[in-house]
Amino acid sequence: MKFILIALSLTGLSINAGATDFYKEINIRGNWYFKIGDNQEWSKTNFDDSNWKKNYVPSPWEDEGYQGYDGYAWYRQKIEIPSSFKDRRLILELGYIDDVDEVFLNGVKIGQSGSFPPYYSTAYNARRLYEVPLNIVRYDGLNSIAVRVYDSQLGGGIVSGDIRIGASDISISPDINLTGTWNFNTGRNINDSKIQEIIVPGRWENQGFYNYDGYAVYSRTFTIPANSIKNRMVFLAGRIDDFDQLYINGKFIGQTGDYEGREFSNKYTEFRNYFIPEGVLKPGTNTVEIKVYDSTGDGGILEGTIGLISQDNFIKYWRMKRNR
Amino acid sequence: MKSLVSNKLSLLLITLFIIPVSLKATDWSCVVNMSGSWYFSVGDDPSWANPKTDVSGWDKIFVPGEWEEYYKDYNGYAWYRKNFDMHSYPENGKLILLLGKIDDVDEVFINGIKVGQTGSFFPDYHTAYNIDRKYNLPENLLKPTGNVIAVRVFDEGNQGGILSGNDIGIFYDNDYSLLSLDLSGNWKFSTYREPDVTEKRFDDKQWKTVLVPASWESQGYANHDGYGWYRKEFTLPGNIKNEDLYLSLGRIDDLDKVYLNGKLIGRTEDLESYNRFNRSNAWRMYRIYRIPSKLLETRNVITVEVYDYQQQGGIFEGPIGIVTRKNANILQERNEDEYWPFDVRSIFQSIFNW
Numbered sequence: 001m002k003f004i005l006i007a008l009s010l011t012g013l014s015i016n017a018g019a020t021d022f023y024k025e026i027n028i029r030g031n032w033y034f035k036i037g038d039n040q041e042w043s044k045t046n047f048d049d050s051n052w053k054k055n056y057v058p059s060p061w062e063d064e065g066y067q068g069y070d071g072y073a074w075y076r077q078k079i080e081i082p083s084s085f086k087d088r089r090l091i092l093e094l095g096y097i098d099d100v101d102e103v104f105l106n107g108v109k110i111g112q113s114g115s116f117p118p119y120y121s122t123a124y125n126a127r128r129l130y131e132v133p134l135n136i137v138r139y140d141g142l143n144s145i146a147v148r149v150y151d152s153q154l155g156g157g158i159v160s161g162d163i164r165i166g167a168s169d170i171s172i173s174p175d176i177n178l179t180g181t182w183n184f185n186t187g188r189n190i191n192d193s194k195i196q197e198i199i200v201p202g203r204w205e206n207q208g209f210y211n212y213d214g215y216a217v218y219s220r221t222f223t224i225p226a227n228s229i230k231n232r233m234v235f236l237a238g239r240i241d242d243f244d245q246l247y248i249n250g251k252f253i254g255q256t257g258d259y260e261g262r263e264f265s266n267k268y269t270e271f272r273n274y275f276i277p278e279g280v281l282k283p284g285t286n287t288v289e290i291k292v293y294d295s296t297g298d299g300g301i302l303e304g305t306i307g308l309i310s311q312d313n314f315i316k317y318w319r320m321k322r323n324r
Numbered sequence: 325m326k327s328l329v330s331n332k333l334s335l336l337l338i339t340l341f342i343i344p345v346s347l348k349a350t351d352w353s354c355v356v357n358m359s360g361s362w363y364f365s366v367g368d369d370p371s372w373a374n375p376k377t378d379v380s381g382w383d384k385i386f387v388p389g390e391w392e393e394y395y396k397d398y399n400g401y402a403w404y405r406k407n408f409d410m411h412s413y414p415e416n417g418k419l420i421l422l423l424g425k426i427d428d429v430d431e432v433f434i435n436g437i438k439v440g441q442t443g444s445f446f447p448d449y450h451t452a453y454n455i456d457r458k459y460n461l462p463e464n465l466l467k468p469t470g471n472v473i474a475v476r477v478f479d480e481g482n483q484g485g486i487l488s489g490n491d492i493g494i495f496y497d498n499d500y501s502l503l504s505l506d507l508s509g510n511w512k513f514s515t516y517r518e519p520d521v522t523e524k525r526f527d528d529k530q531w532k533t534v535l536v537p538a539s540w541e542s543q544g545y546a547n548h549d550g551y552g553w554y555r556k557e558f559t560l561p562g563n564i565k566n567e568d569l570y571l572s573l574g575r576i577d578d579l580d581k582v583y584l585n586g587k588l589i590g591r592t593e594d595l596e597s598y599n600r601f602n603r604s605n606a607w608r609m610y611r612i613y614r615i616p617s618k619l620l621e622t623r624n625v626i627t628v629e630v631y632d633y634q635q636q637g638g639i640f641e642g643p644i645g646i647v648t649r650k651n652a653n654i655l656q657e658r659n660e661d662e663y664w665p666f667d668v669r670s671i672f673q674s675i676f677n678w
Contacts, residue, residue, distance in 0.1 A: 232369065234400070254446045256399075256481055270481035273400035275368050311367050318366045322383065323394050 022166030023088060028079055028145075029163045032057045034064070038072035038148065043104040045144040049076045057163055058095045060155035075147040075158060081165065083139040087320075088167035089305065090137065094128035095161020097149055101128065104146040108136050109181060111199045115208035116150050123206045127161060131201050131303065133179040134171055172317045174236060174307025175228075178288070182220045190217050190289065201238050204300040213299060218290040222308070226283040232311040233281060237272035237290055238304030241297070246274045247289040248281065261293050271304050273314070281308075355419065356408050358473070358493035362387045362486075364394075368401035368476065373433040375472035379405045388424050388492055391485035404475040404486060410468050410494075418500030418508070418643075419466070423457035423475065424489015430457065431476040434465055440535070442542040445478050450546040455539065455636070456489065460508055466494075502655055503572070503645035504564045507626075511536045511639075512555040515545065521553050522583040522627045528555045537574055540638040552638060554628040558646075560620055569620070570652035573611040574659075575641040576630055580611065583627040584619050590675045607640075609672055610659035612652055616678040 034055035041047055055064040061073060081090070092103065092110070099122035100114030111130035114123030137143060149157055184198035185191045186209065198207050200218060205211065235253065237246060242264075243257030254274045257267035292300060309317070363382040371377050382405065385394050391402060421432065421439065428451035429443030440459035443452030477485055486492070500506060512531040520526050534543045540552055571589070573582065581591040590613030594606045630638055647655060 232367070234367075252447050255449070265481075267481050270399055271397055273398075275401055311369070315365060315367045318395055318398060319383065321395070323396060 022091070022164075022168060024085070025164045025166040026079060026081065026085075027164050028077060029057060031055065032158075033076040034061070034073065036061075036066065036069060036071065036073040038074070042074045042076065043107055043109070043146045043148070045107045047076070047146075052076065055157070058158045058160045060098070060159045061151075061157040062155055064157075066156075070151050070153055070156060073149050073151075073157065075145075075149065077145045078142045079145065079165065080141065081137055081139055081143055085165075085167045086139055087171055089169050089171045090132035090134065091166045091168050092130040092132050092145070093162050093164050093166060094130070094147065094158055095163050096124065096126070096159050097128055097147075098122075098124040098154075098156050098159050099152050100150040101158075102148040103128075103130055104144075104148075105132060106136050106138065106143055107146075108133070109199060110136075111202050113202075113206035114150075115210075119208055120150075120152065121208065121210045122152065123210075126206050131179060131305070132165070133177055134173065134305075135177045170317070170321045172236060172305050172309065173313070174305060174309045175233075175313065176222055176224065176308040177305070178220065178222060178307040179305055182218045184216060184218055186212060186214065186216045188215045188217070188291065190219050195219075198300075200306055201301045201303050203241070203298045203302050204294075205298060209299070213294050213296050216292050216294070216300065218292065218301060219287065221285050221287050223285055224281055224283055229281050229283065232278065233276045233308050234311055234314045235272075235274040235276055235288070236305055236307055236309060237274060237301065238306050239268070239271050239302045240290070240292055241268035241299050241302050242295050243267055243293045244272065245291045246272070247291070248276060249286055251280050253277070253280070257293075259291065259293050261295060264295065268298075268302070275311075276308075352420070352422075352491070352495040352497060354491070354493055355412060355414070355496050356410065356494040358406060358408065358423075359387060361385070363405040364391070364402065366395060366398060366400065366402045368403070372403045372405065373438075373474045373476070374436050375474075387486045388488050389485070390427075390483040390487055391479075392483060399479050399481050399484065401476065401478050402485065404477065406473050408471050408473065408494075410466050410471065413466075413468065414496050414501070418497040418506065419461040420495050420497055421457075421459040421461055421473075422489065422491045422493065422495055423459075423486055424492055425453065425455070425487045426457055426475075426477055427451075427453040427483050427485060427487050428480050429478045430486075432457075432459055433474040433476075434461065435467070435471055437462070437465060439465070443478075444544060444546070449478075449480070450544075451480060452542055452546075453487075455542050458538070460535070461494065497643065499643040499655055499658065500645070502651040503643055503647055504567070504569070504651070505558060505561055505646040506644070507556055507558060507646065508536055508642055508644040510534070513540065514553050515548060515551065517551060518553075521555075522586055522588075522629075524585045524625045526555070526625075526627075531555065534638075536639045536644055537642045538638070539577065539636040539640045541636050545637075549632050549634050549637060552630045552632065554626075554630065554639060556626045558624055558626070560622060560624060564646070564648065565620075568649040569615045569617070570647050570649065571613050571615050571626070572643050572645055572647055572652070572655055573613070573628065573639055574644055575607060575609070576611055576628070576639050577607040577635075577637050578633050579606055579631040580639075581629040582611075582613055583629075584615060585621065585624055587616075587619055587678050588676050589613050589616060589619070589678070590673065592673050594672070606672055608661045609669070610656065610661060611673075612647075612656055614675050614677070615646070616676075619678055
């Protein structure tokens with residue numbers, strides 16, 4: 001199985017190769033707190049893990065004294081993220097995890113790969129690269145990372161690869177950050193009976209939809225505080241594989257590529273900026289739907305910061321990012 | 325639209341042979357060269373079309389060129405602005421704005437007035453990334469000093485911006501100074517076959533208005549191949565009533581039949597039997613038809629039936645208007661296509677005398 005793993009890993013990138021040439025990084029290989037079993041309390045920032053055993057990461061837990069163990073286990077770690085990492089996108093890389101994992105930063109779920117029982121599917125060959133929502137980061141302070149792992153058989157845990165937090169491109173700070181949990185269902189339209197939660201960004205193949213190609217809908221609500229719709233807003237929808245349409249409050253805002261899938265183009269390399277016409281957003285609860293068509297391979301909202309930003313801040317960000 | 329996938333690529337290869345050749349350099353002289361540094365900002369705001377909006381804090385980038393050179397990975401809206409003076413100003417004739425190829429859609433304002441658009445923005449998005457931008461400038465728009473041009477651009481993905489073009493700026497169209505009556509501008513247009521469409525009394529009020537000359541693809545008829553009908557009403561100026569007159573329709577992609585007040589006065593056909601390799605090259609032919617004087621009234625209607633095989637279609641390149649015999653000869657000499665020697669012209673074109 002491991003031999004295959006190496007061969008397949010090249011195709012398993014969910015964040016493009018460029019993003020892993022980090023501007024700078026914090027290496028978090030080493031001893032992590034570790035406990036077999038499963039308890040949602042263990043995701044929490046202030047959970048007292050001082051009596052947990054320590055395991056080296058990355059390494060199969062079979063090599064760390066848990067020979068023959070299959071099932072759930074958790075890893076916990078605390079790291080300081082210096083303020084010199086501000087203004088950059090942060091990517092949490094956890095190498096390869098056998099088989100399924102769910103990751104929490106400061107108690108907030110930021111990603112998942114594979115699918116836990118009862119709808120089990122492995123993601124053992126996917127390199128774990130998780131976009132960190134910057135609004136939950138504590139700069140110059142300790143940040144807790146908790147990783148819930150499920151292993152079905154043989155080697156289990158955070159088994160290999162680079163374990164680090166990398167500073168990537170200059171970050172964009174949305175006024176309303178929608179990186180994180182969304183509703184998701186396959187098909188062209190919202191289907192309440194099929195909706196399940198998914199982490200955005202992250203390819204859907206790693207989140208319970210292994211090998212799925214075709215149509216899917218991401219949806220969620222967000223709140224705009226009264227009096228905060230000052231000027232034009234831009235919806236940042238990230239890099240989407242392959243084509244998509246954006247609707248806000250039921251109104252069509254824009255699309256990239258041919259949603260009907262008749263004409264292929266390489267739009268999966270492109271980050272989406274959707275300009276919202278005036279009058280679409282309203283104070284209070286708003287709904288957003290991103291309808292995606294994936295022709296083959298990775299599918300979904302793959303990468304990037306997701307959210308709404310005022311056009312003024314959007315322009316400031318691009319001026320800062322401009323090539324000199 | 326940097327990397328074209330295979331079907332687009334093959335399309336591109338085909339276009340090398342069947343898309344109109346670039347505008348003839350000899351017919352244009354540069355009045356204002358706009359290649360070089362422009363103010364630039366990402367984002368979108370209608371107030372940026374207003375010359376009074378201060379953009380001195382904007383970035384500056386070089387035109388033409390993809391904006392990714394400065395703004396890597398940027399997709400969406402951005403605006404270009406430039407101030408310019410008119411150092412020389414021709415007394416008559418026509419001024420046109422050339423902006424080369426823009427990826428994907430653009431809308432152009434000069435001194436706050438919209439002068440044109442190619443492609444279509446959301447919610448009915450259509451790209452026009454492979455179309456050379458050419459806009460006729462209305463009279464009395466330009467001032468000797470202190471003019472402002474603003475170009476709003478939307479890019480769906482990959483390369484974006486005012487990408488390429490040898491000629492970027494305002495040009496003087498030498499041909500238009502020869503016209504006795506300029507008929508370029510708004511024409512009525514429809515893609516539906518209707519009875520009596522060639523008749524003077526036909527009611528075209530419900531038809532859409534398009535700009536002539538310009539391909540119909542650039543005006544909301546993306547991907548339309550086949551037939552299109554153009555209609556234009558004009559009043560004959562008194563000073564040329566007694567002249568021998570010709571109708572110049574420039575270049576039409578691909579074939580046309582031209583009617584004046586209900587009567588066929590000229591047509592350009594494609595003769596497959598002439599040379600099968602040259603089929604669908606009729607678009608290269610410069611159209612100029614003699615107007616039978618007895619058909620002319622004070623108020624007149626021209627109907628042009630156009631058939632387009634594929635790609636761009638319509639009356640796409642001028643000059644469009646009525647000329648005297650003397651000037652018709654000059655226009656014909658200037659616009660004659662090297663591709664079709666004069667002696668084959670009659671095989672393609674029929675001119676009807678009534």
